[in-house]
Structure formats: C-alpha cells, structure tokens
Amino acid sequence: MLELINLRKAFNPGTINEKKALNGVSIKLEEGDFVTIIGGNGAGKSTTLNAIAGVWPVDEGAILINGQNVTGLSEHQRAKYIGRVFQDPMTGTAATMEIQENLALAARRGQKRSLRWGITRKEKEQYHELLKTLGLGLEDRMTSKVGLLSGGQRQALTLLMATLKKPQILLLDEHTAALDPKTAAKVLQLSDEIIAANHLTAMMVTHNMANAIEYGNRLIMMNDGRIIYDVKGEEKKHLTVDDLMKKFEEASGTTLNNDRMLLSKKG
Amino acid sequence: MDLLLSKLSTFGNALPGDITQGLIWGVLAIGVYLTYKILDFADLTVDGSLGLGGVVAVVLITNGVPVPVAMIIAFLAGCAAGLCTALLNTMLGIPGILAGILTQLALYSVYLDINGKANAPISIDKFPLVISSRYVTAGNEVIDIIRTVGTALIFVLLIIAALYWFFGTEYGMSIRSTGCNPAMSKAEGINTKVTTIITLSLSNGLVGLSGALLAQYQGFADVNMGRGAIVIGLAAVIIGMVLGEVILRKHFNFVGKLAFTAIGAIVYFVVLRIVMLIGLSTDNTKLFSALIVAIFLAVPYIQKSAKTSFRRAGKRSVSADASPTPEPVNAAGKEDK
Ligand SMILES: Nc1ncnc2c1ncn2[C@@H]1O[C@H](COP(=O)(O)OP(=O)(O)O)[C@@H](O)[C@H]1O
Ligand SMILES: [Mg+2]
Numbered sequence A: 001m002l003e004l005i006n007l008r009k010a011f012n013p014g015t016i017n018e019k020k021a022l023n024g025v026s027i028k029l030e031e032g033d034f035v036t037i038i039g040g041n042g043a044g045k046s047t048t049l050n051a052i053a054g055v056w057p058v059d060e061g062a063i064l065i066n067g068q069n070v071t072g073l074s075e076h077q078r079a080k081y082i083g084r085v086f087q088d089p090m091t092g093t094a095a096t097m098e099i100q101e102n103l104a105l106a107a108r109r110g111q112k113r114s115l116r117w118g119i120t121r122k123e124k125e126q127y128h129e130l131l132k133t134l135g136l137g138l139e140d141r142m143t144s145k146v147g148l149l150s151g152g153q154r155q156a157l158t159l160l161m162a163t164l165k166k167p168q169i170l171l172l173d174e175h176t177a178a179l180d181p182k183t184a185a186k187v188l189q190l191s192d193e194i195i196a197a198n199h200l201t202a203m204m205v206t207h208n209m210a211n212a213i214e215y216g217n218r219l220i221m222m223n224d225g226r227i228i229y230d231v232k233g234e235e236k237k238h239l240t241v242d243d244l245m246k247k248f249e250e251a252s253g254t255t256l257n258n259d260r261m262l263l264s265k266k267g
Numbered sequence B: 001m002d003l004l005l006s007k008l009s010t011f012g013n014a015l016p017g018d019i020t021q022g023l024i025w026g027v028l029a030i031g032v033y034l035t036y037k038i039l040d041f042a043d044l045t046v047d048g049s050l051g052l053g054g055v056v057a058v059v060l061i062t063n064g065v066p067v068p069v070a071m072i073i074a075f076l077a078g079c080a081a082g083l084c085t086a087l088l089n090t091m092l093g094i095p096g097i098l099a100g101i102l103t104q105l106a107l108y109s110v111y112l113d114i115n116g117k118a119n120a121p122i123s124i125d126k127f128p129l130v131i132s133s134r135y136v137t138a139g140n141e142v143i144d145i146i147r148t149v150g151t152a153l154i155f156v157l158l159i160i161a162a163l164y165w166f167f168g169t170e171y172g173m174s175i176r177s178t179g180c181n182p183a184m185s186k187a188e189g190i191n192t193k194v195t196t197i198i199t200l201s202l203s204n205g206l207v208g209l210s211g212a213l214l215a216q217y218q219g220f221a222d223v224n225m226g227r228g229a230i231v232i233g234l235a236a237v238i239i240g241m242v243l244g245e246v247i248l249r250k251h252f253n254f255v256g257k258l259a260f261t262a263i264g265a266i267v268y269f270v271v272l273r274i275v276m277l278i279g280l281s282t283d284n285t286k287l288f289s290a291l292i293v294a295i296f297l298a299v300p301y302i303q304k305s306a307k308t309s310f311r312r313a314g315k316r317s318v319s320a321d322a323s324p325t326p327e328p329v330n331a332a333g334k335e336d337k
Helices: A045-053 A075-081 A099-107 A121-132 A151-164 A181-197 A209-214 A233-237 A241-252 A259-263 B002-039 B046-062 B067-090 B096-115 B142-168 B170-180 B182-187 B192-218 B229-251 B254-278 B282-307 B310-322
Strands: A002-011 A019-029 A034-039 A060-065 A082-085 A169-173 A202-205 A218-223 A226-232 B119-121 B220-222
Touching (some): A019 A045, A019 A060, A019 A218, A034 A045, A045 A169, A045 A202, A075 A082, A099 A121, A099 A151, A099 B170, A181 A202, A218 A233, A218 A241, A226 A241, B002 B046, B002 B192, B002 B254, B046 B067, B046 B119, B046 B192, B046 B229, B067 B096, B142 B170, B142 B192, B142 B254, B182 B192, B192 B220, B229 B254
Parallel strands (some): A034 A218, A082 A169
Antiparallel strands (some): A002 A060
16 A cells, blocks of 8 residues: 655755654555554654655655555645645644635645636535534534634544545644644544544554554554564554553663653553 | 815816726736735736836737737736746745846846837827726716726726636635645645746736736836836735725625725825825825835734733833742753653
8 A cells, every 4th residue: 555665865965964864764554554653753753754745855765655656756746645634733724715615625636626616515515514523513614714713623624634535545743742632632533533434544643652552553663764663463452651662762772752752651 | 275175176186097097006906916915925026017018018009909919918928927937936946026026127128128218108099098097187078087997997897707716716726725825735736836837927917917008098108117016016905905804894705805905006096196185296106105015014013012022021020020029940941851
C-alpha cells in the first residue's frame, strides 16, 4: 500500500544549521494498516509524514503508494492519494470559507477543477448527513465560516475532509495535541472510527504512549531520523508504556527526551 | 453665503462626472480586490497596467480598430502584465511586491514603445468612444448624463456578475482557498502557482480595461496616468469594506463586497471633490490618497495595540506595586525539565 525505501532528507545542507532529519527511513505498510508513530522531539516523525505528502522533495530514496512511485510528484499532484490532518487546527481548513465550501474543496481533491458550480445541492444534502455523524451540531451551521469554529470542531471537520474522498493513505500528525484532553479523546475516538469504517491505511504521530499502544495494529518508534523499533499484531497489544521506555533506552542509548511524551506517560 | 452656494452648485455639477470616474476606477478597484483581498497579494503591477490598457486602447482605436475589440485587447494586455508579475513571483521566486514593482517599471518603457511619446490623445468627435467626460458636465442634456453614468455602471455590474459566477465555480473556489490557506490548498491538490497566475492576470486585465475606459473618458492616455493607481484602488477597497460592514453587516456577502469596492471608489472621488472645494490643491491629491489609505490601514492596528500596550501594562503595574512586593520570579520564569 505504502512503501518507503531508504528515505533521506537534510535541511539547510552545507550550512552550520545543517540538520539530517531523515537518515534512511524504510517501511512497508499493508492495506488497512493503522500505524502509530512515537519518538522524541525532533526524531523525524513530522518530517517522515511531510516526505510522504511531498511538502519538499527527498534527497534520496523512494516513496511508493499502491506500487506507484510518487517520489517525483509535487505536493498537489500527490494530494489525490493522501488525506492529512495537521497538529495546528488552523492548518487544515480555510478559515474565511464556509464549512460546506471546505468540504466541497476536499471532495474534489485530486480532481481537475472545472468551471462547474463549486458545490451542488446534492452535495449539500450529503454533507448535512455526514456532519450529523460528528454530533457537534455543525450540520446546522453549514454556511458558517470555519474561522468561527473551535479547535476541536476544526480538527473534526479536517478529519472529515481528509477522508471524504477515500485516501490511499491517511496522515495524522499529532492532530489532537493542540486540543484540551476531553476534546482530544473525542477526536481520537472519531479518527479511529473513521479509519475502521472506511478500511483506511493510516499513520498517526502521537506523543501519548498509551494512545500509541491502544490504537492501531502497528507501532513504530523513531529516533534521530531512523525507525528504531517496529512492532505489530499480538506483540503490540501486550505492550506497556514501561516496555516502550525500556525499548527506547535500549535502542537509542539515551532516555526519551520528549517532554510532552513524559508528561503524558500515564495517558 | 454666496460662496457656499456657488461651491454647492460646483459640487452638484461635478457630481455625475465624479460618480462616472468613481465607477471607472471601481473596475480597477475590483481588480485590486481580487489580488489584495482574495489572493492576499499586494500587487503593484496596477500602476503600470492602467496606463498600458489606456494606451493600447487609444493606439488601436486611432488606427481604426473597432472600439469593443480595442477594449478587449486592452484587457488582454493587462492580463499579460499580470502574467509577468505572477511568473516573476511563482517561477523565479521574486517576492510579490518586488515582482510587481519590476513589471510596473518595465511597463513605462512598454508604454513609450507603443506610443512613442508620453501623451496619447483621442477625440470623441472622431471615434465612436463608449464613454466621454464631455457628456457629464454642466449644460448637458439629462439623458446624456444618465447615459454616461449608466454606461460606466453597466460595465461595473457586468464585471460583478461575471466574477460572482467565476468565484462560485470549482476553480474560483480553489483561488479563494489559495488566498486563505496555501498549505491546505496544496494538501487538497490545488496547484497554488497556477491559481496565483490566473488571479494576477485576471486582476490586471480588469485594470487594463479600466485604463481603456479612463482614456476614452478623459480623452487621452498618459504615461503617468497610473502613478499611484494602486493607492486609489486600495483606498476604494478599504473604504468599501468599512462602509459595507457598517451598512450590510451580516449580509455582507461576496457580491456586496465587490459592489462596495466600486462604491468605495465613488466615495473616494466625491470626498476628493469636497476637499478640493474646501481648498486642497490638485498638487496635493496624491498626498490626500496616501493619507486616506495610511489612516484606514492604521486604525485596526491602533485599536488592537491600544488594548495591549506596554505603556498601559506599565500603568497597571504601578497600582499593583502599591501592594506588598511579590517575590521576584526566577530568571527563566518556568521550571526546568
Ligand atoms: N522545514 C525545516 N527546515 C529546517 N529544519 C527542519 C524542518 N523541518 C524539520 N526540521 C528539523 O528536522 C528535525 C526533525 O523534525 P521533525 O520531523 O519535525 O521532528 P518530530 O519528530 O518532533 O516531528 C528537527 O531537528 C527539526 O528542527
Ligand atoms: Mg512533529
């Protein structure tokens, strides 16, 4: 489904600020895999997802989606395969546009945009039903500007937008980190439901180790631009947070330096 | 008293002309609205593309090209100017403001290449121009005055209708999202370079059309006719936004915004007339436009910083100081990891 082959990426190469963010990341996801990603600050988690999305070209390596090599495609060309939800709730939606307009934009991800009307009546009905499933009352505010929504509402909407047109791969980058704990739990639950209902292949970065264990069928740990631990199936189910801490120290020779992660150790 | 009456009558006589001029500049202002408000791109190409549109129309018409065809070509010339700025920005990475300045500067030479000299006159007596200031001055038949104002109004209304349609389409929506959130737009598969190119072209096309109308209206094009045009366009946009929000409030939708941009241009020219009647000299009109824009742009900033200023915080702290001195916070102000 998704295959990353030896990805490398350095930022600001040749300057004193050079940062080798990816040092040979390889992984192969099967269809329907839901992978959670943990790791310390600056481990390269976001960089990995950005490489997949094509925010910039990688220095080395290949990215295959469904067997197709997309390494040479720009961000907007790849968009048809990929759904994304970002850490910052502001990033995933257009604040000055209506809720239904945002959905209509997302429904056309990867399609040629024509001079037909941008949103049809049939779509509006469809979005109305879809928004109902969120249980946030957004179905009655379809013509409201997204800028008026709370962070949690925006993330829930972004999640709908990312999956409205079924993506080959869904990328979630700490998408609940900016929300209060109660809302975060709700959005996480919703993500899990949507992934299950649509049989999506997904990657989710989280700083919450308990969440990383609880959700998904596979877990990877990153450090210094590499995947240092990869576990799935039964073995993953029986992991504990302490196991993960120990694994990290074994594999990296240091203690985990993610302050937020340590805080949320107990989950 | 007599003086006041005579000024009032001057004002009344000039009003139809000022409205017509406002509507013609309203076409330019709507172009500025597309870049400044929708795309979030401060485009200075405008100062050059106005004169370009004017001179293209004049030269073509005086060489026997039918007026409507000449105006369409003036529109396309404006589009080409916008395209240059857009390519400098999106393909060569030149910051938007600088890209606009470069094109604008080059267009002064292009103007002179097209016309050979700074001034390009065109007479309503010799050519069937669509609009002329000759028919809106005092002493004209009412029907002529109405026809002239009406012609300008029809242009503005047709443009608003066309833009309402365009920005409601799938493609138009992708332009709006590009201006609002480029990162999200790319993630939704929108080629933001292309949307930027299209919008800058369309915007300057409207400016070129405005130039073609203005040259016919005033009976000439001039190499300097666009100097400061962006400021007048911005003034119209900003005045329109303020008025629209006050008058339409919740119902201030897209059509309202375009319409109020044109109304903003009319208000600008009417107010300019008033301050000139009060005593502002023609030499100072550009100073006046710059002041208007500076004030309108500064007001939101001042309002915001008035709420959260260091000076106020300092004052508040004095009264807090009267109570027992609190323990000094440690230097980092937060716990170590
Ligand atoms: N666009 C960028 N420019 C320069 N450095 C970057 C950029 N993106 C990430 N980095 C650096 O790459 C490293 C990995 O970052 P990131 O993938 O964001 O870490 P995380 O695992 O916390 O998400 C960090 O040192 C970060 O500072
Ligand atoms: Mg990150």
